[in-house]
Amino acid sequence: MHMSGQFRPSRRAMLxxxxxxxxxxxxxxxxxxxxxxxxxxxxxxxPVALTxxxxxxxxxxxxxxxxxxxxxxxxxxxxxxxxELVIEDTAGNPANCVRKAQEMVERxxxxxxxxxxxxxxxxxxxxxxxxxxxxxxxxxxxxxRLTADSFVPNFFRANISGPMGTRAVSLYLRKSNxxxxxxxxxxxxxxxxxxxxxEDEVKNGKKEFVGKIFAPTGTKDYSPYITKIRQSGxxxxxxxxxxxxxxxxxxxxxxxxxxxxxxxxxxxVDLASIRAVGDASLGLIGSSRYxxxxxxxxxxxxVAAWKKEYNTYPDTFEGEQWQAMKVLEAxxxxxxxxxxxxxxxxxxxxxxxxxxxxxFIRKCDHQGVQQGFMVEVKKKAGFETPxxxxxxxxxxxxxxxxxNKMAYKD
Amino acid sequence: MSTLALLLTQTxxxxxxxxxxxxxxxxxxxxxxxxxxxNFAHGALYMLGAFVxxxxxxxxxxxxxxxxxxxxxxxxxxxxxxxxxxxxxYRRDAHAFLMVTFGLALVVGxxxxxxxxxxxxxxxxxxxxxxVVFMLDEPFPVYRLFLVAIGVVVAVxxxxxxxxxxxxxxxxxTSQNADMANALGVDVKMIRxxxxxxxxxxxxxxxxLAAPLVTASNGMxxxxxxxxxxxxxxxxxxxxxxxLIGALLIGFVQVFGNYYAPDFALAFxxxxxxAVLVMRPGGLLGKEA
Numbered sequence: 235m236h237m238s239g240q241f242r243p244s245r246r247a248m249l250x251x252x253x254x255x256x257x258x259x260x261x262x263x264x265x266x267x268x269x270x271x272x273x274x275x276x277x278x279x280x281p282v283a284l285t286x287x288x289x290x291x292x293x294x295x296x297x298x299x300x301x302x303x304x305x306x307x308x309x310x311x312x313x314x315x316x317x318e319l320v321i322e323d324t325a326g327n328p329a330n331c332v333r334k335a336q337e338m339v340e341r342x343x344x345x346x347x348x349x350x351x352x353x354x355x356x357x358x359x360x361x362x363x364x365x366x367x368x369x370x371x372x373x374x375x376x377x378x379r380l381t382a383d384s385f386v387p388n389f390f391r392a393n394i395s396g397p398m399g400t401r402a403v404s405l406y407l408r409k410s411n412x413x414x415x416x417x418x419x420x421x422x423x424x425x426x427x428x429x430x431x432x433e434d435e436v437k438n439g440k441k442e443f444v445g446k447i448f449a450p451t452g453t454k455d456y457s458p459y460i461t462k463i464r465q466s467g468x469x470x471x472x473x474x475x476x477x478x479x480x481x482x483x484x485x486x487x488x489x490x491x492x493x494x495x496x497x498x499x500x501x502x503v504d505l506a507s508i509r510a511v512g513d514a515s516l517g518l519i520g521s522s523r524y525x526x527x528x529x530x531x532x533x534x535x536x537v538a539a540w541k542k543e544y545n546t547y548p549d550t551f552e553g554e555q556w557q558a559m560k561v562l563e564a565x566x567x568x569x570x571x572x573x574x575x576x577x578x579x580x581x582x583x584x585x586x587x588x589x590x591x592x593x594f595i596r597k598c599d600h601q602g603v604q605q606g607f608m609v610e611v612k613k614k615a616g617f618e619t620p621x622x623x624x625x626x627x628x629x630x631x632x633x634x635x636x637x638n639k640m641a642y643k644d
Numbered sequence: 645m646s647t648l649a650l651l652l653t654q655t656x657x658x659x660x661x662x663x664x665x666x667x668x669x670x671x672x673x674x675x676x677x678x679x680x681x682x683n684f685a686h687g688a689l690y691m692l693g694a695f696v697x698x699x700x701x702x703x704x705x706x707x708x709x710x711x712x713x714x715x716x717x718x719x720x721x722x723x724x725x726x727x728x729x730x731x732x733x734y735r736r737d738a739h740a741f742l743m744v745t746f747g748l749a750l751v752v753g754x755x756x757x758x759x760x761x762x763x764x765x766x767x768x769x770x771x772x773x774x775x776v777v778f779m780l781d782e783p784f785p786v787y788r789l790f791l792v793a794i795g796v797v798v799a800v801x802x803x804x805x806x807x808x809x810x811x812x813x814x815x816x817x818t819s820q821n822a823d824m825a826n827a828l829g830v831d832v833k834m835i836r837x838x839x840x841x842x843x844x845x846x847x848x849x850x851x852x853l854a855a856p857l858v859t860a861s862n863g864m865x866x867x868x869x870x871x872x873x874x875x876x877x878x879x880x881x882x883x884x885x886x887x888l889i890g891a892l893l894i895g896f897v898q899v900f901g902n903y904y905a906p907d908f909a910l911a912f913x914x915x916x917x918x919a920v921l922v923m924r925p926g927g928l929l930g931k932e933a
Contacts (some may be wrong), residue, residue: 287761457899
């Protein structure tokens, strides 16, 4: 076989293409000037992970933002300016995400960024925001550091953070009779962050934390992890998983009869996973960033409109991204423009009533203070697949950590 | 759980994972052995198999029909692709195949997204295999035992086919020397279409079988293609037995690595590959370096 001989020309050809591409990207963006941003369409850059293991999550942020833009444009946009979403796929890669965001800012005149899918991508983008003179409003990024150690003034988080989701679970657990807990998280920023917060919360609650393990994204066989969880003797395992990994774990856990011995708790319950694994999701208890079953007039209205448009119910990150867009909309209207210098103060201390009730963007770390939800996945008449039903809510002042913190005192 | 029970369940489980990896690796290696094509679309065809399987199961209510139908349809699609597109490129440089199969991966990926949507879909395994058996008091899914069994059956079938069947003989002849086989009156073009189709069908078989474990999702292509290449590189490009050994090695390294040293599990696979390449640059059973 002449492997190396055959590959040499192709590698050289690839390199040529690569160099040409790199030269194109590196060329200075002489044509882009900022003054245009004051009139014309409001461009919102969305570097989204549309493909890769978290592609289904990215597709949700995209749909949530698109639905908002469609309805808003039908009402004449904001400040009389139409809204234009500039959407690109990052495949979930932080370096890609920074590159795409930079192109959006420098070449396509975006001064607003949202829809970034992974926390690792968001963490890679935030250090650039001052240089780009752009505001990034997170619709779904969970990592606690974004409003703590890695906080920058041009970053805002409208969504429930990972620590806040974990906090809701731990407040709920304090009242339960379970005493021993194990943690399984995805092996990247968000997984480590949330499992760490959960571990502290369990210990603060005078209960026992018996171990933790992290799985790389894209893991196909969860049986070694399932075996470890079973061996730990825990009453419950706390999951910080999403996308394909979450589906694989839940399917296989049911096949191994894990839920009969260990209760499954999760930081996020989302509909896409419930649909993908069916009855393997029954009994799952967790916090929910958003649930279409939450009974609130604005939510009922949103769910009805969504159902009419897409013939299905809005999922977790669709609702979360929608709320972020409503916060952004309120901010732009109050500021009378999208320039960072005007929009930043407008968003600080703004309060918006949306699908999850009140969201208050506090000034100190730009975190959206909002209530936390606990849901349980149940069978419900009239629905083909199980649905998450709200079983408890906690006020925002109990679930939101102190300013620039991601741990809780009690 | 006793150590013995742990070793037993994890060993059987590693065999079940090896079976899934084998379906991918053997198709890739058959195609390379015969056509010297590195098929970048292999992961995408594995995913296509899972989605076609989902539709057949949803339409007929039978997992077994999906198990038979999806590999057949994807195999026919693969043979058609060879017939209409790859066939025009044999006189060109090898990088033309890289580009075209990579392009096929992108097209199939996007077509799947447009047809089935971006959400993962549930493919329930057959009800008859949904239970558990107890191995030294530890529950073990029957479906995984079935994967081991089907892996053995398919491996033996392919081996016997290559060794005994007339078409198998022609495939081996063509892969050793295509010009000579052609001169002796073998229809090399037909052989190539067949092998490409069989390779794609095997990938689809892996996809259908994996779907009850991981659901049918858009992300499944990206996560398996690397494993498939690692297996083929370890075993030796073009070697049937090599792909079997590669699949077993990687299956065991992944399962036991994830259990005993989860932080380094990803690295183990590549360390094994590196070790093999250092000792035998052509792979364990590669014919030449």
